[in-house]
Amino acid sequence: MINENAEDVVEQLRKTLELARQLAERLESTLPRVEASTPPNPQLIAELEEKLAAYKVDQEELTSRLVDTEHKAHRLMNLYVALYQLHESLKPEAVRSAIVDITVNLLGAEHFALLLYENDQRTSDVFVVESSGRTALDPLCMGGRYIGGDPLIDATLADGTLRLGPTESSQVLAAIPLSIQEHPVGALVISKLLDHKPAFGNEDRDLLNLLAVHAGSALHAASVHVKPSKRNGRPAQGDERGSV
């Protein structure tokens, strides 16, 4: 539905742009006839030239607005898809998979790690539950646990604030808090982007914020959903919420 509304706006802009183009073309075709008419009418010629110039300015502005609107619509699309994937399933492994998918395919991360507090408590151990296999965190991990030592990561785990690097004391590019109602339960750490992506762009900020706000709650919802089913002795049921 979001994309349909955005598409309507883009379509309206396209039609308006096409109308402006047709008007400019008509003026352009009319101008030579007026210039060739006898007796010559300099005032009319000047008016037509002025109108033509104005239409061309309008065209450029509309083209720019069309490009900008299309771009915004596509950015919204990325956010919509990311949010949908995070909350589509109540299976913990599916939510983790969605976080990895967003991190790789939307943010362009090559090296990353998903850290979670063992018991949602900041005094508990921090486990590496997902990673790209090889990260800058490896020296700070032991037995599948993050033992601390990177100032950027440690600060984000402590206070739940999104931080971007690198800094003087950390090579990490982003420490994205995973929080439940502002209570940090972990962090997504990105230590390297794909080679063809030099840095995070302005568009990535929306995705980073989306992950900071929603990834933690999606993981928590999945873990809560699993626990009651296990207590009852029944395996967790399939719980996909429907498809696009």
Add this chain to the structure above:
Amino acid sequence: MKVTKILVVEDSKLVRMMYDVMLQRCSVVHACDGQEALTRLAEQSDFDAVLLDLNMPRMNGFEFLSVIKADPRWSHLPVVVVTTEGHDDFAQRAMQAGAAAYLTKPFRAETVLETLEKLSQATGA
């Protein structure tokens, strides 16, 4: 020929959903890897283009590209590779294997749409 029916060969659920949303004016058929994509091609013969990931289980993108370009039933299909692999040697390899275009992820929807539009024009829309 305007691109109206597209085979998406992609193991990422998120990326498949992105294609569904951005290509609403087209008919989109999905496959999670090269093997499944070959099955789809055998079932439905009227695709106009393929959007192909490279890193997939069972049969990766290069293997799939090699198979379809060697098969007269499908060798005509324009294939747009869309991948996280950004190195030039991957792009060269894909183009030499018969890909029509090579795009990297993360991608802008506009880039994919413009590429498909150029394919339409190239094949005489």
